[in-house]
Amino acid sequence: MSSRGPGPIHDLPTGGPVREPDGAGTAGAGSDEGPPVPAAPGRRRFLWLAAATAIAGGTIAALTLTDLLEEPQPQPESSDPRPTKPWAYTINDGVSSFPVVVDGVVYLGSNNKNVYALDAATGTKKWTYTTDGVLYCSPTVVGGVVYIGGLDKNVYALDAATGTKKWAYTTEWQVHSSPTVVGGVVYIGGNDKNVYALDAATGTKKWAHTTDGFVFSFPVVVDGVVYTGGSDSVYALDAATGTEKWAYANKWSVDSSPTVVGGVVYVGSEDKNVCALDAATGTKRWAFTTGDAVRCSPTVVGGVVYFGSLDHSVYALNAATGTRKWAYTTNSVVYFLLLVGGVVYTGGSDSVYALDAATGTKKWAYTAKGADYSSPVEVGGVVYIVVSLSTDGDSPSTKVYALDAATGTGPG
Incomplete structure (x- = not known):
């Protein structure tokens, strides 16, 4: 986490966009200078690694995850799966995993070693499963199964309806x-330097590929190839065998997850750069240098690459050339963004922002005091975002906010 206060970078005015025509801006060849390769990660380091998916619903709600374990307040019965009013659910520890919502159920892991399944409409606990370690990563739910990894070295598969363990690797x-x-294959990275492919039904290892360091990035699979970042490289592996097709040496850690569009891999790293690599060969097409590390996974839509940097800014680049179209400077580091319906949503330590994707102009900002924000999620006209807070002493606290996507209006 950067401890730097807000301020302009690259001569951008704080709190406002700078727009440049295609062909303007600077697409650098990358910088050889950058922060040292990070040591073993702490809790906050992985707030930006988690990937959240949509909460089904259309009304404003707030999910609170704070210090003491309590059941939510009773809610009236309703056949409508959407929340009818704000609700809160409290967990007795911090939460670094961010929610995944599938078929009306909220799934998330916790620092107290539990996987939770909550009713998305009422906040009622459906089940919990206790592992042997802290759960920093976010779950993935496919085919009625919840997959999640933990600090106890295990990858778990749980029945999504009951929480019963199906297998653990x-x-x-x-x-x-x-x-x-x-x-039918689970792909996941480990701090043991390996990328694993596991049979999704049984947990049996199909293959493991050893890299040169920690694999914090979550894998992306496109056209039979697994793309992932590592401690010093971007890797492309054969999805069926794990055979390395190519590796792009990056010098600094690549912790953001790659995005692959149109035969190009877009990825950010600790060396302050976002690179575009040929998906077939790993050859660098261009690199754009920001003012700090890039841990935000790029989003590519309509020939434009959107991402955030620890230099406090959100960027839009021409996907073909890497030239800057616009940049908007927020008041905090930027770990995540979401692009939906021509709007870029992002969060920082002071506000949630909605920016016009074409110009970078701010549409609205919602202020909620917090230390870290999760990746925003938009569904049905509602933007969901998680805020990690600190209370007196070391007691952690976390909230999930639901905001009106058009206006930024949130719970009172």
């Missing part, structure tokens, strides 16, 4: 990477 060290499930 033990790696050689902690797991921070979130799983990706494609074609």
Whole structure:
């Protein structure tokens, strides 16, 4: 986490966009200078690694995850799965995993070692499953199964309806990477330097590929190839065998997850750069240098690459050339963003922002005091975002906010 206060970078005015025509801006060749390769990660490091998916619903709600374990307040019965009023659910520890919502159920892991399943409409606990370690990564839910990794070295598969363990696979060290499930195979990285492919039904190892360092990035699978970041490289692996097709040496850690569009891999790293690599060969097409590390996974829509940096800014680049179209400077580091309906949503330590995707102009900002924000999620006209707070002493606290996507109006 950067401790720097807000301020302009690259001569951008704080709190406002700078728009440049295509062909303007600077697409650098990358910087050889950058922060040292990070040591073993702490809790906050993985707030930005988690990937959240949509909460089904259309009304404003707030999910609170704070110090003491309590059941939510009773809610009236309703056949409508959407929340009828705000509700809160309290967990007795911090939460670094962010929610995944599937078929009206909220799934998330916790620092208290539990996986939770909550009714998305009422906040009622459906089940919990206790593991043997802290759960930093976010779950993936596919085919009625919840997949999640933990600091106890295990990758778990749980029945999504009951929480019953279907299987667990033990790696050689902690797991921070979130799983990706494609074609009946679970792909996940480990702190033991391996990328694993596990049978989704049985947990049997199909293959493991050893990299040169920790694998914090969650894998992306496109056209039979697994793309992931590592401690010093971007890797492309054959999805069926794990055979390395290519590796792009990056010098600094690549902790953001790659995005693959149109035969190009877009990825950020600790060296302050976002790179575009040829998906077939790993050859660098261009690199754009920001003012700090890039841990935000890029989003590519309509020939434009959107991402955030620890330099406090959100960027929009021409996907073909890497030239800057616009940048908007927020008041905090930017770990995440979401692009929906021509609007870029992002969060920082002071506000949630909605920016016009074409110009970078701020549409609205919602202020909620917090230390860390999760990746925003939009569904049905509602933007969901998680805020990690600190109370007196070391007691953690976390809230999930639901905001009106058009206006930024949130719970009172």
